[in-house]
Amino acid sequence: MKATDERTDSSPSPSPGAAEEFAAGRAGVARRERARDALLALVVVMGLVQTFALARWLDARRPAEDPFAAYEELYVRPETARRLSLGFNGVAADWYWLRSIQYVGRKVEAFQGEFTLDDLRPLGIRNLGPLLEQSTALDPQFMAAYDFGAVVLPAIDPDAAVRLVERGISENPQEWRLYHYLGYIHWQANRFREASAAYEAGARQPGAPPWMNILAAQMTAQGGSRTVAREMYRRMYEGAADEQVRTLAVQRLAQLDSLEERDRIRRALADFRERAGRCPADWREVAPLLRAARLRLTGAGVPLDPSDVPYVLDAAACDVRLDERSKIPKD
Amino acid sequence: MPEEIVALKTEAAARESGADLRRSGAAARVAAIARNTFREAVRDRVLYNLVLFVLILTGGAVFLGELSAAQELKIIVDMGLSAALLFGVFIAIFVGVGLVYKEIERRTIYAIFSKPVGRGEFLLGKYLGLCLTLAVNVAVMGAGVSLALLYVSGGWHPLALSIWPAVALIYVELMIVVAVALLFSSFSSPALSALLTFFVFVIGHFSAELKSLSAAGASGVARLFFAALYYLLPNLSNYSYITAAAHGRTPAAPDFLVAVLYGLAYIAALLAASTLVFKRRNFK
Numbered sequence: 001m002k003a004t005d006e007r008t009d010s011s012p013s014p015s016p017g018a019a020e021e022f023a024a025g026r027a028g029v030a031r032r033e034r035a036r037d038a039l040l041a042l043v044v045v046m047g048l049v050q051t052f053a054l055a056r057w058l059d060a061r062r063p064a065e066d067p068f069a070a071y072e073e074l075y076v077r078p079e080t081a082r083r084l085s086l087g088f089n090g091v092a093a094d095w096y097w098l099r100s101i102q103y104v105g106r107k108v109e110a111f112q113g114e115f116t117l118d119d120l121r122p123l124g125i126r127n128l129g130p131l132l133e134q135s136t137a138l139d140p141q142f143m144a145a146y147d148f149g150a151v152v153l154p155a156i157d158p159d160a161a162v163r164l165v166e167r168g169i170s171e172n173p174q175e176w177r178l179y180h181y182l183g184y185i186h187w188q189a190n191r192f193r194e195a196s197a198a199y200e201a202g203a204r205q206p207g208a209p210p211w212m213n214i215l216a217a218q219m220t221a222q223g224g225s226r227t228v229a230r231e232m233y234r235r236m237y238e239g240a241a242d243e244q245v246r247t248l249a250v251q252r253l254a255q256l257d258s259l260e261e262r263d264r265i266r267r268a269l270a271d272f273r274e275r276a277g278r279c280p281a282d283w284r285e286v287a288p289l290l291r292a293a294r295l296r297l298t299g300a301g302v303p304l305d306p307s308d309v310p311y312v313l314d315a316a317a318c319d320v321r322l323d324e325r326s327k328i329p330k331d
Numbered sequence: 332m333p334e335e336i337v338a339l340k341t342e343a344a345a346r347e348s349g350a351d352l353r354r355s356g357a358a359a360r361v362a363a364i365a366r367n368t369f370r371e372a373v374r375d376r377v378l379y380n381l382v383l384f385v386l387i388l389t390g391g392a393v394f395l396g397e398l399s400a401a402q403e404l405k406i407i408v409d410m411g412l413s414a415a416l417l418f419g420v421f422i423a424i425f426v427g428v429g430l431v432y433k434e435i436e437r438r439t440i441y442a443i444f445s446k447p448v449g450r451g452e453f454l455l456g457k458y459l460g461l462c463l464t465l466a467v468n469v470a471v472m473g474a475g476v477s478l479a480l481l482y483v484s485g486g487w488h489p490l491a492l493s494i495w496p497a498v499a500l501i502y503v504e505l506m507i508v509v510a511v512a513l514l515f516s517s518f519s520s521p522a523l524s525a526l527l528t529f530f531v532f533v534i535g536h537f538s539a540e541l542k543s544l545s546a547a548g549a550s551g552v553a554r555l556f557f558a559a560l561y562y563l564l565p566n567l568s569n570y571s572y573i574t575a576a577a578h579g580r581t582p583a584a585p586d587f588l589v590a591v592l593y594g595l596a597y598i599a600a601l602l603a604a605s606t607l608v609f610k611r612r613n614f615k
Contacts, residue, residue: 086536087416087504087567090409090574097402098395141578144402 078130078137085138093139100131100145101244104152120155129153129160136164140171147245150181151236154188161185176208177239184232187219195219211235230256251329254306258328264293265303265311265320279318283310360448361456368430368460377426377464380418384472387414388479403483408494408577411476412501416573418472419465419505420532426464427512428524430457431609440614451606458513458602465505473498490579496587497576503594504570508532510601511565517609534560535567565597 085092107123132149136142146168153161165182172178179202186195199216202208211231218228230253237249268289272280280286287301295303302310303320307327311320322328372378391410395403431454434440443453476498477491484490511531515524534541538561545557569590572582582590 083537083540086533087571087573088413089571090405090577091413093574094402094406094409139574139577141575141580142405144405 078134081134082137089138093135093142093145096131096135096138097142097145100128100135100148103131104128120152123156125152125156129157129164132164133160133167136168136171140168143175143177146178146181147240150185151240151245151248154185158185158189174205176202176205176212178202179205179208180212180235180239183215183219184236187228187232192219209235226256226259251327254327255329257306258322261295261303261305262311262320264295265290268293269318269320273318279315280313281315283313357449357452361452361459364443364448364453364456365459365463368457369463372426372461372464375426377422378468378471380422381468381471381475384411384414384418385475387411388475391479404480404488404490405577407479407483408476408490409573411472411479412494412497412573412576415469415472415476415498416501416504419469419501420508422465422468423461423505423508424512424525424528424532426461427509428516428521428528430461430513431516432521432524435614444614450609451602454513454517454605454609455602458509461509462506465509466502469498469502469505490576493579493581494576496581497572500570500572500582500587500590503591504567507535507565507567507594507597507601510598510605514601514605514608517605518612531564532567535565536571538564538566538568566593569593 081092082089104123104125107125111123113122129149132145132153135145136149139145146165149161149164153164162182162185165178165185168175168178169182179198183195183198183202186192186198196216196219199212199219203212203216215228215231215235218225218231222228233249233252233256237246237253240246240249268286269279271289272286276285283290283297283302284300287297290297290301290303297303298310305311305322305326305328309323309326309328312323314321322330388407388411391407395406395410431440434443440453444450473495476494480488480491480494508528508531512524512528515527519527541557541561541564545554545561572580575582581587
């Protein structure tokens with residue numbers, strides 16, 4: 001260190017002119033460095049802009065694709081996906097679950113025409129079954145996927161719905177909720193004996209609620225009745241893990257309420273016609289009878305459906321129907 | 332990093348290890364090497380992957396929750412624990428294969444073996460050092476998943492606790508992968524070791540297929556071959572409890588204990604094999 005100091009001491013000190021020249025030189029180098037950096041940054045930005053523009057140009061030259069094409073295809077078969085997942089099957093199941101939801105949501109959004117909850121085939125959701133099958137093959141305990149499949153699939157592909165839930169039962173034989181879903185699918189298809197058998201089998205599973213036995217008995221005795229339907233949707237609402245299933249159950253319960261209200265309105269219309277010998281020209285004429293039937297009315301005496309939209313009086317047919325704006329599912 | 336700095340750092344580390352070495356026997360020597368391996372991993376910014384993990388978890392919790400139709404807790408567990416496994420496997424493979432190779436490449440292994448350190452002790456120390464790094468990594472990730480669950484559920488949720496057996500099994504799986512990487516790196520180049528370790532990780536998750544192949548083999552030789560592969564390669568599906576953990580299910584206590592014991596026995600065998608190979612290696 002000492003030697004270094006000596007060397008430093010003995011070296012001639014730079015003249016002020018040389019120091020200024022050195023400083024100016026350094027400033028020049030720094031300026032050039034900054035300019036070079038700015039140029040490089042510009043090249044990065046311009047390069048990205050160019051690639052964006054070129055990608056758009058290439059995309060425009062390709063034939064137009066169905067925006068749902070990606071959702072229509074399964075990359076691999078469910079069992080293959082399960083084998084290839086290397087312990088990441090939970091994440092893969094979630095991925096297919098998210099795809100299923102997005103798939104249905106986009107189809108519903110894109111569809112222009114009319115459809116009912118009982119028949120979703122016009123929407124063209126043909127790949128929902130395989131997507132849910134994939135999801136549940138990767139995660140056989142994924143109850144929300146069975147929930148969703150049991151409620152939505154019967155309106156698209158009833159056989160796929162039965163297959164999905166039956167496979168769920170074989171993977172989770174003690175899960176009473178799956179028997180409930182199987183019973184529900186059979187009930188919807190008016191196969192009351194099979195529905196009853198499913199409820200009976202479910203009632204034997206550990207933790208099954210007592211109403212499973214009650215539904216099993218009701219299925220055989222009065223399978224197609226509204227009482228059974230109401231019980232079914234009430235239990236579905238209480239037990240569903242999936243939010244969309246709960247929403248659907250609420251819609252169905254509202255539909256049942258509306259059906260009962262319309263029955264009461266029809267009775268009131270029939271009473272009026274019997275007394276007056278004609279149909280009422282507007283709701284005001286029949287309002288006292290509707291009030292007596294405990295229906296919800298507006299200030300002008302117009303009955304409201306469960307979604308708070310007024311019912312429409314069909315004076316020509318002496319009948320009642322749902323308004324176009326009503327959120328109640330059409331029959 | 333310039334070689335001089337590396338050499339100086341290694342020298343300092345060696346001096347520190349030397350001080351420890353004088354103090355006591357084999358356990359202290361192994362502990363000193365493990366401690367230095369851990370410090371080296373921290374210096375190499377291996378734990379920076381935790382930042383990426385936090386970003387994934389936050390993204391999952393905030394954005395995917397909206398899309399998942401009330402399945403956000405399941406998705407957080409699946410995503411969080413899978414990320415913990417994935418990052419852990421990357422660290423185990425890419426850091427694991429360099430454990431021995433780096434020391435040979437930098438020639439620091441001569442400084443270490445000039446001290447009274449056995450080759451087995453060196454390997455065990457290196458192994459435990461990386462396992463310590465992974466333990467910190469996995470514990471922080473597990474805690475991150477628990478916190479995300481508490482945040483999303485807006486209070487206490489049993490999943491925050493019930494995921495921990497699965498976290499522990501992920502850690503045991505990573506310990507096995509490190510031991511495999513160490514075995515390969517004791518006689519092979521890092522690139523080949525990484526590839527072979529990755530293959531073992533993949534095949535380890537296909538062990539059920541190996542078993543069924545051995546049962547369904549056409550000839551006796553084929554049956555024997557697949558059965559030998561099945562028992563020779565680690566059965567990593569014993570540690571796949573992420574999906575079950577996402578449903579709040581924990582492994583049965585006997586399954587958990589036997590899986591841990593199986594892992595420890597397998598690791599012991601791999602470390603012994605690594606030592607046998609490494610002992611015969613000539614560094615000249």
